[in-house]
Amino acid sequence: MRVTFKLFASLQDYLPVEAKRDNALSLDLAEGTTIMAVIERFGLPLKSCKLALVDGVFVPPAERATRVLADGETLAIWPPVAGG
Amino acid sequence: MAWTKKILRVDLTKGTCKSEPLNMEWAQQYLGQRGLATKYFVEEVDPKVDPLSPANKMIMATGPLTGTPASTGGRYSVITKGPLTGAIACSNSGGYFGAELKFAGWDMVVFEGKSAKPVYLSIEDDKVELRDAAHLWGKTTWQTEEIIKKSHQDPQTRVCSIGRAGENGVLFSCIVNDLHRAAGRSGVGAVMGSKNLKAVAVRGTSGTATIKDPKAFMAATVAAKKVLADNAVTGQGLPKYGTQVLMNVINEMGALPTRNAKEVQFEGARNISGEAMHEKRPTDGKANLVTNNACFGCTIACGRISQVDKNHWSVVNNPKYWGASGGLEYEAAWALGAAAGVDDLDALTVANMMCNEDGMDPITFGATIGAAMELYTLGALTKEQIGIEAPFNSAQAVVEMTRMTAEGRGFGKELGLGSKRLTAKYGHPDLSMSVKGQEFPAYDPRGIQGMGLTYATSNRGACHLRSYTVASEVLGIPVKTDPLVTDGKAGLVIAFQDATAVFDSAGICIFTSFAWSLADVQPQLAAACEGDWSMEKLALVGERIWNMERQFNNAAGFTAKDDDLPKRMKTEAAKTGPAKGLVSGIDKMLPEYYKARGWTTGGVPEKETLARLGL
Numbered sequence: 045m046r047v048t049f050k051l052f053a054s055l056q057d058y059l060p061v062e063a064k065r066d067n068a069l070s071l072d073l074a075e076g077t078t079i080m081a082v083i084e085r086f087g088l089p090l091k092s093c094k095l096a097l098v099d100g101v102f103v104p105p106a107e108r109a110t111r112v113l114a115d116g117e118t119l120a121i122w123p124p125v126a127g128g
Numbered sequence: 129m130a131w132t133k134k135i136l137r138v139d140l141t142k143g144t145c146k147s148e149p150l151n152m153e154w155a156q157q158y159l160g161q162r163g164l165a166t167k168y169f170v171e172e173v174d175p176k177v178d179p180l181s182p183a184n185k186m187i188m189a190t191g192p193l194t195g196t197p198a199s200t201g202g203r204y205s206v207i208t209k210g211p212l213t214g215a216i217a218c219s220n221s222g223g224y225f226g227a228e229l230k231f232a233g234w235d236m237v238v239f240e241g242k243s244a245k246p247v248y249l250s251i252e253d254d255k256v257e258l259r260d261a262a263h264l265w266g267k268t269t270w271q272t273e274e275i276i277k278k279s280h281q282d283p284q285t286r287v288c289s290i291g292r293a294g295e296n297g298v299l300f301s302c303i304v305n306d307l308h309r310a311a312g313r314s315g316v317g318a319v320m321g322s323k324n325l326k327a328v329a330v331r332g333t334s335g336t337a338t339i340k341d342p343k344a345f346m347a348a349t350v351a352a353k354k355v356l357a358d359n360a361v362t363g364q365g366l367p368k369y370g371t372q373v374l375m376n377v378i379n380e381m382g383a384l385p386t387r388n389a390k391e392v393q394f395e396g397a398r399n400i401s402g403e404a405m406h407e408k409r410p411t412d413g414k415a416n417l418v419t420n421n422a423c424f425g426c427t428i429a430c431g432r433i434s435q436v437d438k439n440h441w442s443v444v445n446n447p448k449y450w451g452a453s454g455g456l457e458y459e460a461a462w463a464l465g466a467a468a469g470v471d472d473l474d475a476l477t478v479a480n481m482m483c484n485e486d487g488m489d490p491i492t493f494g495a496t497i498g499a500a501m502e503l504y505t506l507g508a509l510t511k512e513q514i515g516i517e518a519p520f521n522s523a524q525a526v527v528e529m530t531r532m533t534a535e536g537r538g539f540g541k542e543l544g545l546g547s548k549r550l551t552a553k554y555g556h557p558d559l560s561m562s563v564k565g566q567e568f569p570a571y572d573p574r575g576i577q578g579m580g581l582t583y584a585t586s587n588r589g590a591c592h593l594r595s596y597t598v599a600s601e602v603l604g605i606p607v608k609t610d611p612l613v614t615d616g617k618a619g620l621v622i623a624f625q626d627a628t629a630v631f632d633s634a635g636i637c638i639f640t641s642f643a644w645s646l647a648d649v650q651p652q653l654a655a656a657c658e659g660d661w662s663m664e665k666l667a668l669v670g671e672r673i674w675n676m677e678r679q680f681n682n683a684a685g686f687t688a689k690d691d692d693l694p695k696r697m698k699t700e701a702a703k704t705g706p707a708k709g710l711v712s713g714i715d716k717m718l719p720e721y722y723k724a725r726g727w728t729t730g731g732v733p734e735k736e737t738l739a740r741l742g743l
Contacts, residue, residue, distance in 0.1 A: 052376050052403060053369050067376065067403060094360070095603065100381040100706040102608065120380050124360035126603050126642045127371030127458045128596065 045115035047071045049082060052122045055093075058086050079108040079119060088121065095122040130192030130338055130656040131155055132233050135168075136256060138249060140323050141182060141241030145249070145256040150235050155192075156659045157742065162218050163633035163673040165189035165207040165236055169216075170676060172238075175683035179211040179315075180297065180322040182242035188229065188288075188328065189237075191635025192657050195230030195336040195424075197346065199353045200637035202227040202424025210314030211322075212299040212492065212546055213565040213589040215681045219302070219316045220593070220632055221288075222423030222431075223309030228286035231332025243324040248276070248289075251330040261326040268292060268485045269304040276329045289327035290317040291486030296536035297321060298544035300492035308454025308484045309423065314566060314588050317487045345655035352648050353427050359643035361605070366430040366639065367420050371458035372402030374570075375466075377602065381611065382705015383575025384462065385568075387469045387520045388498035389561050389694075392572045392702045396471025400461050404473055405434065412437045416473055418452040428639060432456060436474040442527050443478055455480040459592075462570035463494025464526055468501055472523035479530040486534035492546055495567035497529050499547035499559050508554045514539045558695040564589035564686065573697050573714070575707035576601050578609070578617040581717040584691045585621065587677035593638060595624035605642055612706060614713035618720035626670035633673060672741040675725075675733050679743065688731035691718055 050068045051059050063069040071082070083093055096103045097120045103111050113119060133150045151168075158164040165187040177183045186208040193201040204226030210217030229237070232253050246261040264272050272289040288305035294317030301317030302310040311317075320326075339345045356362040365373060378384045379397035386394040398404060405417040414435070421431035435452040436443055443449040455461075456473075460480045465471060483490045503509040504518040511517050515538050518525040532540030542550055547560040547567055561568055566589025573580030578597035583590035592598065597620050601611035609620060627646055631638050634653060646666055654661040697712040722729060726737030733743070 050376075050380070053365065053373050056403060065407070067398060091360075095377065097380055102381075102610075104608070118380075120376075122373075122377060123365060124603075125365040125369065125373045125377065126361045126599065126605065126639075127366075127374030127377075128593065128639060 045073055045075060045113075047073050047113050047115070048118040050118065050120035052120065053125055054123050055088060055121055058088055073113060077113050079103060079111045079113065082113070082119060083108065083121070092123040093121050094124040096120070130196065130340065131160065132230065132235050132338060134234055136234050136237045136251070138237060138239050138258070139241050140239060140243040140247070140258070140325060143243070143258055145258065157669070158673060159192065159630065159633040159669055160235065161189045161191035161194070161203065161205045161633045161635055162207065162220070163629060163669060165205060166216065166218065166673065166676060168236070168238065169207050170680045173209065175680050176685070177209055179209045179214065179319060182323070184209050184319060186239045186316065186319050186323065187236055190226050190230045190235055191633055193652060194635030195227040196339065196349075196635070196656060198349045198425065198636060198652050199356055199427040200423065200425060200640050201635050202426065203635050203637055204229060205632065206303055206311040206316040208316055208319045209684070210316065210588065211318045212315040214684060215314075215564050215589055215686060216587055216677045217314035217316055218588055218632070219311035219313050221303070221305055221309050221311040222426070222637060223306030224424045225286040225288045225305035225330065226635070227424040228330045228332050230336055231334055232330050233332065233334045237328070239323060239325060242322065246324045246326050248325065248327040248329060250280070251328065253332055253334055264326045265295060266292065269487050270307060270485050272327050273307060276327060280329060280331070282331055285329050285331045287327055287329050289487070290320050291534070292536055293486045293488045293534055293544065294318055294321035296544065298488060298533065298536070299546050300489040302487040302489050304484060304487045310484070310487070310489070312489045313491065313591060339656050340658050341655045345652065348651040348655045352644060352652055355648055356427050356640060356643050362428045362640065362643040366428050366642070369402035370420065370430050370432045372405060372432065372456060372461055374458045375401035375461060376403065378571060381575060381602065382702060382707050383572040383611070384466050384570065385561065385572045386466045388467060388502040388559060389572060389696055390502070391704065392575055392707060393704050394466040394469070394471070396469070397466060399471040400456075400465045400473050400476055405432065405456070409437055411439065416477060421454070423637070426637065430639060434477050436477050440474040440478070442475050449478050449481055453481050454484055459569050460490035460494070463491045464497070465494070466570075467494045467498035468526050469521040470523045470526050475523035475527055479527050482530045482534050488534060491569050492567045493530070493533065493543070495561055496543055496547040496550060497526055499551050499561065500529070500543060501525070502559050503551065503554050503556060506556065508556055561694050561696070562590055563693060564690050566590050571598055572702070572707070573693055573712040574702040574710050575705060576611040577614050577713055577717070578611070578620055580693055580697060580712040580714045581617050581621045581721060582624070584693055584714055584718060585625075585721060587674070587681055594628060595621045596628070596638070597621055597624055599642065606645065612710060614717045617717050618724045621721060622724055625674050626667065629670040629673040630666050633669070668741065672743060675737065675741055675743055678733060682732060688729075691731055
């Protein structure tokens with residue numbers, strides 16, 4: 045299945061260079077892949093994964109290990125950020 | 129003490145400047161800055177006053193922590209009755225002006241009346257005088273600051289001023305200090321202009337030697353600064369990416385009002401985001417962002433300093449915009465960008481510079497451009513009326529409309545009225561995305577339900593800085609709540625409103641609240657200020673300030689009917705994203721809010737509530 049994976053702010057350093065311009069990468073994942081599996085695959089520091097959204101909807105940290113991604117979904121992750 | 133215990137009263141009609149003792153009984157009840165100046169204002173001004181008449185007053189006020197070593201302790205506020213809204217206006221600014229006013233020995237300056245000719249106020253400690261400003265009238269804020277500093281022969285002089293927008297009565301004109309910090313919202317610059325007051329120049333050398341317990345205060349501020357430094361948001365995220373990091377967050381979650389809020393996601397959001405500001409442009413190999421920037425005493429430094437490509441079409445023949453200058457911050461990037469459907473980062477940077485240069489609130493202005501573009505799309509406005517083609521997505525139209533409004537020419541005069549008056553004039557009042565006449569900022573109430581209630585009940589018209597529930601609903605600060613539900617939002621909004629009133633009255637920046645709670649502010653206030661400044665008292669002070677502002681608005685003629693959102697938010701569901709199919713649940717939240725506030729179903733504080741708050 046294909047999932048769009050987005051990393052923003054300081055986490056974009058974990059993207060391949062060619063993906064940084066869009067902050068996005070198309071991933072070919074095995075069925076049953078969870079959010080946590082993607083986080084681990086890219087070696088993201090857990091403390092930097094403050095905000096994880098799937099299709100814009102917040103997924104609590106406790107559910108990342110069980111939340112299975114589906115074909116066509118977008119996973120986006122941010123470090124701790126704020127604005128005004 | 130922390131207060132200087134002196135206020136300066138400037139009668140512009142008579143041309144007099146007098147020192148008065150600060151009412152310390154009120155200071156104990158309203159703290160300072162927003163709260164204390166509003167207390168002075170409501171005691172002295174008829175709520176029905178015409179905001180642009182000499183009978184309106186305008187107060188520039190510092191807080192007890194302004195000018196102290198407390199982190200971000202450089203804030204001041206401008207309190208008046210706002211011409212954009214007819215409601216209480218309270219606009220807060222950073223930079224260095226507020227601290228300098230404190231150093232000169234003044235807690236606040238009360239302006240009343242109207243000068244017969246343009247003047248500016250010069251403050252050098254106790255030496256205060258009104259000076260002729262004929263040579264400054266017609267100048268931009270940038271020119272005004274430069275001329276005053278040269279004439280005073282003191283580069284340390286701090287200046288706040290209005291640009292041509294404030295002179296021309298643009299209803300959302302700002303007061304700009306330090307070139308790109310602004311008391312931005314509700315049209316406080318137009319009030320200043322109506323009084324023929326061009327600027328205030330201040331130089332202070334008395335320092336802030338008024339701390340109650342200096343040793344305890346230093347310990348408290350050091351501890352609080354460590355909290356900011358250790359927090360990932362205030363210690364790392366804000367300094368590097370600024371507020372602009374939110375552009376992609378809010379867009380991903382489907383809460384970015386786009387093209388006058390017809391949509392909730394903008395396909396060009398990434399191009400105008402904080403991440404994009406860091407990237408090298410293909411045209412000149414340089415990034416838009418030059419550096420970050422801090423206001424007085426700030427240990428966060430979220431401000432953006434940017435520079436555009438000199439060959440960009442918007443500046444190629446205009447070298448004054450080639451240098452590094454303030455912006456873009458998130459709200460300006462959204463308003464001038466997504467709200468108009470424009471994703472040209474350099475064009476938005478230049479439009480924002482123009483807003484700083486001539487003193488215009490980019491939130492209201494950008495939202496007004498979005499409304500004008502929708503009127504144009506509908507055929508309610510034509511090229512002949514506007515003077516240019518003005519479809520959505522046109523960066524050229526944004527830049528040109530900014531120029532014409534700043535200069536007060538042509539259709540710019542109509543844009544300068546704001547979206548409520550503009551859309552009403554051209555037969556589509558429902559297309560103004562405003563509450564109480566003030567345009568809402570960069571969070572769509574359909575995708576972030578708490579912000580709908582925030583906008584509807586904000587005492588100065590739609591605003592995010594009166595109750596930033598985004599912190600909780602999006603960012604999980606202090607706890608994560610669901611942005612798509614209405615349950616619990618009344619209590620959440622009230623908690624944010626009351627706490628924010630305390631931050632705004634203390635002299636510090638609300639952005640500290642991403643890391644600080646009132647429990648971090650309280651030890652600093654308790655060590656600096658005489659009297660009881662317990663947590664319980666601070667909570668009461670915040671609630672008291674909110675209710676005082678509400679009473680002023682009620683007396684000015686506002687009713688529960690004004691605590692409402694634009695029709696679009698209640699009838700046109702979000703088309704994409706997590707909020708797809710949702711409208712705002714304001715009608716459910718508002719009664720809950722009134723009840724929790726201790727107000728009648730008509731939005732009037734109950735007698736018991738007023739008695740409890742000492743109002």
